[in-house]
Amino acid sequence: MSDNNNPSSNTAQQKLKNFFSLDLSSLKFLNSLRKSSRQFAVIGLGRFGRAVSETLYNMGYDVLGADVDEKLVAQALTDKIATNAIRLDCTEANALKEAGIFELDTVIIAIGNYLEESIITTLNVKEAGVKYIVAKASSETHGKLLKKVGADLVVYPEHDAGCELAYTLTKPGILDRFELDPDNSIVEVCIPPEFDGKTLAEVKLRSQYGLNVLAVGNDDKFIINPPPQYVLTQGLSMVVIGSNKDINRL
Incomplete structure (x- = not known):
């Protein structure tokens, strides 16, 4: 048992x-x-x-x-x-x-x-x-x-552990993932070097990637619903929601 x-x-x-x-x-x-x-x-x-x-x-x-x-x-x-x-x-x-x-x-x-x-x-x-x-x-x-x-x-x-391991091995930039359905997810991703020092408005995640940012931060502190003028820093992570296809492009 x-x-x-x-x-x-x-x-x-x-x-x-x-x-x-x-x-x-x-x-x-x-x-x-x-x-x-x-x-x-x-x-x-x-x-x-x-x-x-x-x-x-x-x-x-x-x-x-x-x-x-x-x-x-x-x-x-x-x-x-x-x-x-x-x-x-x-x-x-x-x-x-x-x-x-x-x-x-x-x-x-x-x-x-x-x-x-x-x-x-x-x-x-x-x-x-x-x-x-x-x-x-x-x-x-x-x-x-x-x-x-x-x-x-x-x-x-x-099942959850297996999925997490697969994503960890193939998508190292993705720190955590929650699947809303087969096509859409919420993920925590590393902020890429290309975004370092830029504001959310400047990286245009919504218009260029079709993604919405829910939070930005690290293990000690998360800012929920950050404003467009929030400056991204490499080393932090951000939580985004969108289609799996758009997330993989990011």
């Missing part, structure tokens, strides 16, 4: 980075999630579930980890990647209830490579009334089934 707008604020930067990696249809769900969620359950402590649990725990959230594999549960406790970790069969609704999982704000079902267990667990959690459900999918069909049985957000970590 185990598997794997304050322009100068870091908050604005983080929201922008989150926007790259998530489906637009999930933004409403995520906005409500950020307002209220403080307790999480992670079911499946393989590579993906372990990473999610450890990150949440290190951020200060209460995390209950669960897996049918006793070794993975013991490892989670030893490595202190969760507030608590227990062994259970997640396909059994009574076991989930007794563990207190139904009482938590958010349940992350990280068992994407086991379709039947993944779908049954999602259904059990949904029927119990858990407020927010995130599920890992191993295929598009799997993801559709998870949506149908109640997942609020479906993630495809292997």
Whole structure:
């Protein structure tokens, strides 16, 4: 079962980075999630579930980890990647209830490579009334089934990682990408040497490339919706939106 707008604020930067990696249809769900969620359950402590649990725990959230594999549960406790970790069969609704999982704000079902267990667990959690459900999918069909049985957000970590690697290897100037559809994307790109010292108005991204600039900055500071007179500097990056064809020309 185990598997794997304050322009100068870091908050604005983080929201922008989150926007790259998530489906637009999930933004409403995520906005409500950020307002209220403080307790999480992670079911499946393989590579993906372990990473999610450890990150949440290190951020200060209460995390209950669960897996049918006793070794993975013991490892989670030893490595202190969760507030608590227990062994259970997640396909059994009574076991989930007794563990207190139904009482938590958010349940992350990280068992994407086991379709039947993944779908049954999602259904059990949904029927119990858990407020927010995130599920890992191993295929598009799997993801559709998870949506149908109640997942609020479906993630495809292997697919996303593969796409990111391909773009990194072939388009080194592109730092991050979010595909709106097969033809259009939002990307974070390195500011090319040809743009150094020029204003946004001078480089004419909209008229010459058909692209709109959403933000300019670096890891420490992003300026959202920069004005036309903003001077570009090599070494910084800019976030643009447009067609893939125009982005590749840039």
